Amino acid sequence: MKEITSKFEKVLNASPEYGHVNHEPDSSKEQQRNTPQKAMPFSDQIGNYQRNKGIPPKSYTDSKIYIVGSGIAGMSAAYYLIRDGHIPAENITFLEQLHIDGGSLDGAGNAEDGYIIRGGREMDMTYENLWDIFQDIPAFEMPAPYSVLDEYRLINDNDSNYSKARLIHNKGAIKDFSKFGLAKMDQLAIVKLLLKNKEELDNTTIEDYFSESFLSSNFWTFWRTMFAFENWHSLLELKLYMHRFLHAIDGLNDLSSLVFPKYNQYDTFVTPLRKFLQEKGVKIQLNTLIKDLDIQINTEGKTVKGIITEHNGQETTLPVRENDYVIVTTGSMTEDTFYGNNKTAPIISIDNSTSGQSAGWKLWKNLAAKSEVFGHPEKFCSNIEKSSWESATLTCRPSALVEKLKEYSVNDPYSGKTVTGGIITITDSDWLMSFTCNRQPHFPEQPDDILVLWVYALFMDKEGNYIKKTMPACTGDEILAELCHHLGIIDQLNNVVENTIVRTSFMPYITSMFMPRAKGDRPRVVPEGCKNLGLVGQFVETNNDVVFTMESSVRTARIAVYELLNLNKQVPDINPLQYDIRHLLKAAKTLNDDKSFVGEGLLRKVLKGTYFEHILPAGAEEEEEQESFIAEQVHKFKDWLSGIKG
Numbered sequence: 001m002k003e004i005t006s007k008f009e010k011v012l013n014a015s016p017e018y019g020h021v022n023h024e025p026d027s028s029k030e031q032q033r034n035t036p037q038k039a040m041p042f043s044d045q046i047g048n049y050q051r052n053k054g055i056p057p058k059s060y061t062d063s064k065i066y067i068v069g070s071g072i073a074g075m076s077a078a079y080y081l082i083r084d085g086h087i088p089a090e091n092i093t094f095l096e097q098l099h100i101d102g103g104s105l106d107g108a109g110n111a112e113d114g115y116i117i118r119g120g121r122e123m124d125m126t127y128e129n130l131w132d133i134f135q136d137i138p139a140f141e142m143p144a145p146y147s148v149l150d151e152y153r154l155i156n157d158n159d160s161n162y163s164k165a166r167l168i169h170n171k172g173a174i175k176d177f178s179k180f181g182l183a184k185m186d187q188l189a190i191v192k193l194l195l196k197n198k199e200e201l202d203n204t205t206i207e208d209y210f211s212e213s214f215l216s217s218n219f220w221t222f223w224r225t226m227f228a229f230e231n232w233h234s235l236l237e238l239k240l241y242m243h244r245f246l247h248a249i250d251g252l253n254d255l256s257s258l259v260f261p262k263y264n265q266y267d268t269f270v271t272p273l274r275k276f277l278q279e280k281g282v283k284i285q286l287n288t289l290i291k292d293l294d295i296q297i298n299t300e301g302k303t304v305k306g307i308i309t310e311h312n313g314q315e316t317t318l319p320v321r322e323n324d325y326v327i328v329t330t331g332s333m334t335e336d337t338f339y340g341n342n343k344t345a346p347i348i349s350i351d352n353s354t355s356g357q358s359a360g361w362k363l364w365k366n367l368a369a370k371s372e373v374f375g376h377p378e379k380f381c382s383n384i385e386k387s388s389w390e391s392a393t394l395t396c397r398p399s400a401l402v403e404k405l406k407e408y409s410v411n412d413p414y415s416g417k418t419v420t421g422g423i424i425t426i427t428d429s430d431w432l433m434s435f436t437c438n439r440q441p442h443f444p445e446q447p448d449d450i451l452v453l454w455v456y457a458l459f460m461d462k463e464g465n466y467i468k469k470t471m472p473a474c475t476g477d478e479i480l481a482e483l484c485h486h487l488g489i490i491d492q493l494n495n496v497v498e499n500t501i502v503r504t505s506f507m508p509y510i511t512s513m514f515m516p517r518a519k520g521d522r523p524r525v526v527p528e529g530c531k532n533l534g535l536v537g538q539f540v541e542t543n544n545d546v547v548f549t550m551e552s553s554v555r556t557a558r559i560a561v562y563e564l565l566n567l568n569k570q571v572p573d574i575n576p577l578q579y580d581i582r583h584l585l586k587a588a589k590t591l592n593d594d595k596s597f598v599g600e601g602l603l604r605k606v607l608k609g610t611y612f613e614h615i616l617p618a619g620a621e622e623e624e625e626q627e628s629f630i631a632e633q634v635h636k637f638k639d640w641l642s643g644i645k646g
Contacts, residue, residue, distance in 0.1 A: 004055055019057060023562040024525070026543040027573040028198070044576040046128050054084030054567040062323065063091060066307055068290045069329030069360070070096040071103020072550050073536040075273050076557035077327045078282050079133055085565045089280035095288045095309060097359045101274055104334040105550070107266030107443065114341070114395040114501030115443055115452050117266075118334055119510065120436070122226065122422065123259045124248065126575035127551035129558055133273070140263070140272045148272050155262050155439075162256040163421035165408035167221070169428040171488030172404065177253050179593045180219035186211060187591045193239050201236040202518035209235050219591075222252050225425045225434050227548070230458065232386055233514040240546045247577035250590040255422035264442050269550070287311065289359055292366045293326065293533070301529040302371065325532045325564055327557075330367070330523070331377060331539035332360035333509050333548075340504040342476040342497070346390070348506055355508060356381035364539070373527035375520065380512040380539060387512035390460050390471050392479050392504045394453040399499035400492035401484065402451060405437060413440055413451050426486045430465050431457035433486065455483065466490065476502025513538045513547040525559040534560030544574050582615045589617040 005012060012018045017039055025043030032042045041049060065081055067074045074094060081087040094101070100108075109115035134148040142151055167175040182190075189210060206229065207215065214220060215231060223229060229238060251257025261268035278284065294306035294317065304326045307318040320326060335358040338346035356365065361381050367374040380387070396402055402413065408424055411417040419437040426433045435455040442452040460471035466485035467478045474482070477497050484490045522541040526534050536556040538547045545552045558571045577583050588597040600616070607613045 018568070019566065021562075021566070021568055021570060023567070023570055024543060024559050025570055025573060027576060028544055040570060041572070043570075044573040046572050046575055050570070050572055051132075052569065054086070054562070054565075054569045056086050057566055060085060060087050060091075060323070060565070063087060064321070064324045065092045065327065066318065066320070066324070067092065067094050067327045068307075068363070069103060069537070070094045070098075070101035070274075070284060070286075071329055071537065071553065072105055072269065072273075073329050073538075073553035073557045074103070074327065075101075075270070075277060076129075076133060076554040077534070077536060077561055078277050079137075079273070080558050080561040081565075082277075082280060082282075083136070084567055084569060085561055089277065089282045092277075092282045094282070094284040095290055095307070096284060096286050097289045099286050101284055101286070102266050102270040103329070104332070105265045105270050106334075107264035109393075109395070109443070109503070110445070111395060111447050111450050114393065114503045115446070116393045116503040116505065117264055117442075117452075117454060118337060118391055118505045118507060119456075120438070120454060121265050121550055123261070124245070124257070124549075124551070125259060126247070126577065127549070127554075128572060128575060129554040130551045132558075133554060134269070137272050137276050140268065148269070152259070152261060152268075156259040159417045159439075160256070161258050161260055161418050161421050162251075162254050162410060163424070164254075164410055165420070165424050166254060166422075167218070167425055167427050168408070168486075169426065172407075172486065173488075174408070175427060177218065177222075180222070180253065180591060181217045181593070182219050182591055183213050183217075186214040186217065186219075189214060190242065190591060193235070194242060196239065198236060198239070199519065201234075201239060203516045204235040205232050205516050206235050206238055207231040218253070221425060221427060224458065225423060225432065226252070226255070228389070228456075228458065228511050229514060230386065230511065232516075233511065234516045236517065237514050237547065240544065243544065243578045244546045244574055246587055247575075247580070247583045249587050252590075258422055260418075260422075260438055262439055263444060264438075265550075267444055285311070290328075290363055291315070291359075292363065293328070294320075295367075295370055295533070297371065297529075301531045302373075302527070302533065303531045304533050320532065325534070327534045327536055327560055327564075328363065328367075329360065329537040330364040330375075330535050331380060331509075331512070331537065332358070333512060333538060334507055335360050336508050338506040340476060340506075342500075342502045345473055345475050345478075346504055346506040348472060348508075350384065350508055352382055352384060355384050361509075371527070371529075372520070373523060373529065374535075375523040375539075377539070379517055379521045380515050381509055383515065384508040385461065387510065387515055388460075388506065388508045389456060389458060389510055390504060390506045391454060391456040392476060392502055394455065394480075395501040395503075396451040396453060397449060397499040399496050400489045401453075401480075401487070401496045401500060404487050404489050405451070405453070409437070413437055414448070416440065428465075429457070429482075429486055430459060430462045431471050431482070432459045433457045433483065435483065455479065472506050476504055479504065511548075525556050526563040532564065534564050536560050585615065586617045 027044040030043045078092050082089050107117045137148045139146040139151045165174045166177040169175045248257035289310040292308045293304050296303045296305050304320045309316050338348050340346040364377040409419045410421050413419045423434040423436045437453045440451055457471050464482045467482045484493050523535050524541050540556050545555050562569050
């Protein structure tokens with residue numbers, strides 16, 4: 001691509017940086033200091049400066065790109081290959097084992113047979129990579145030149161999200177959810193966890209670290225039900241989550257920190273992105289099983305030479321030539337899903353002895369058998385009783401359930417505006433059942449008199465309070481009965497059953513990425529020595545981002561493209577709000593249920609009347625303090641400060 005940079009050759013040829021970009025800078029290791037050697041932005045310096053167009057070091061006109069898996073990670077890789085890698089779109093081919101694209105971002109059905117969404121996504125305004133893509137993808141419903149991001153902003157800027165019934169109990173009574181209820185020792189434990197190095201937390205579980213009082217607090221109920229954490233999950237992942245969402249902690253109890261799309265995740269994100277890619281010329285080959293990669297491993301590195309596929313019952317090896325690239329989604333959180341309906345429970349024909357044998361897991365296992373750099377998939381797919389839960393999608397005509405829902409709704413469920421504002425958790429449910437109703441219609445063609453609700457439970461292996469079975473053993477009608485019992489409308493169960501279609505999904509690996517892990521268990525996006533292979537999705541290692549988000553999938557895709565093509569671009573680290581003193585102070589006060597934290601009174605006295613007074617969290621203007629040596633020094637400091645201002 002010399003013609004692009006021909007006028008800059010003198011500078012570029014003299015630069016030690018050109019062609020040697022660190023594509024994944026790490027803000028947890030970087031001291032932000034400007035020096036003569038510092039040319040590129042700091043690792044988490046988010047902003048338009050990062051929107052420069054990529055300049056490939058050579059032409060990829062003849063390169064073919066094979067992307068295994070058509071979920072959001074794979075689709076994002078295709079987008080960045082086109083936008084920043086200048087790869088001709090017609091050179092990119094998706095190889096997808098399913099009959100439909102989208103991966104775990106699903107959403108399907110109709111009013112007659114019932115809709116189904118196996119899971120949902122709680123979105124955040126700081127998903128810099130996700131919004132980097134979707135500010136360029138044409139809108140789903142608005143005309144050109146508007147984008148998916150424009151649609152998203154339009155609805156969320158004018159319909160704020162919050163819950164008025166985050167917790168309920170006692171047959172449907174709304175429970176006080178204003179407090180976290182954390183003891184001082186548990187607040188301190190959170191602070192200590194934030195201070196710990198990541199390397200200290202290998203293979204450690206949440207219950208290994210936190211006390212019983214923490215695990216029984218409202219804070220943990222909010223957290224675990226919102227993010228689907230279990231006590232036996234990874235303490236390291238919890239730490240990463242706390243850093244990642246520190247800025248949102250004061251919206252944890254009422255969910256006011258979240259933003260949601262107008263429709264389900266498939267129609268909101270997958271449909272417009274797939275349309276964009278296909279119109280560019282990208283090919284999507286469905287019903288194609290990827291069994292293994294033929295990788296040549298020698299002292300020069302690791303190079304994919306072929307892709308072993310099975311299509312329409314016939315095994316074929318696709319040759320991978322020099323200058324071709326392969327991007328693979330490793331593992332899957334929704335493979336081996338078992339389904340049920342109103343009258344049948346999911347028939348679960350899997351256990352720990354047979355888990356991890358489906359296509360996505362077997363491909364990763366085959367890679368891992370070739371080299372340690374490909375990680376240890378068995379850490380994530382071999383203990384399904386600790387990585388599974390079940391969800392149910394309810395397609396509801398008007399009934400007693402809909403009338404009860406209105407009591408918990410911020411707006412009328414049929415208004416098109418925010419309904420429950422996120423999940424409502426039933427705290428005295430032995431299943432720890434939660435349910436939600438997002439903006440309606442949840443599907444573009446959904447009839448006006450239909451509502452779509454979503455239900456899930458974290459303790460599904462326990463017997464229900466009303467139906468004395470585990471959740472996976474229940475039919476859809478029995479799950480409705482358990483829900484109606486907790487809502488105090490069990491006497492109207494027949495009316496609810498007659499007007500509600502239930503489709504259930506048991507997912508063995510849905511929280512497998514939360515399983516305790518150690519360094520090396522997940523491969524890097526471009527594993528050591530790999531020349532033409534990138535790994536993307538929820539089971540690869542990034543510096544500081546979390547799993548179970550669309551943002552992390554997009555991030556891995558972007559890293560893969562920039563690294564493989566050696567572009568002159570970096571993928572910024574996570575938004576640096578965790579280092580912002582305003583959010584740190586706010587978090588300290590929020591964890592203490594808005595009571596003053598240690599030293600707050602002193603800070604208020606020091607900063608009162610100064611430019612920086614606003615960084616303090618909302619609260620009492622002054623707090624009683626005994627006159628002491630410290631107070632005396634404060635007065636002296638204020639006198640000195642007044643002198644400066646004067």
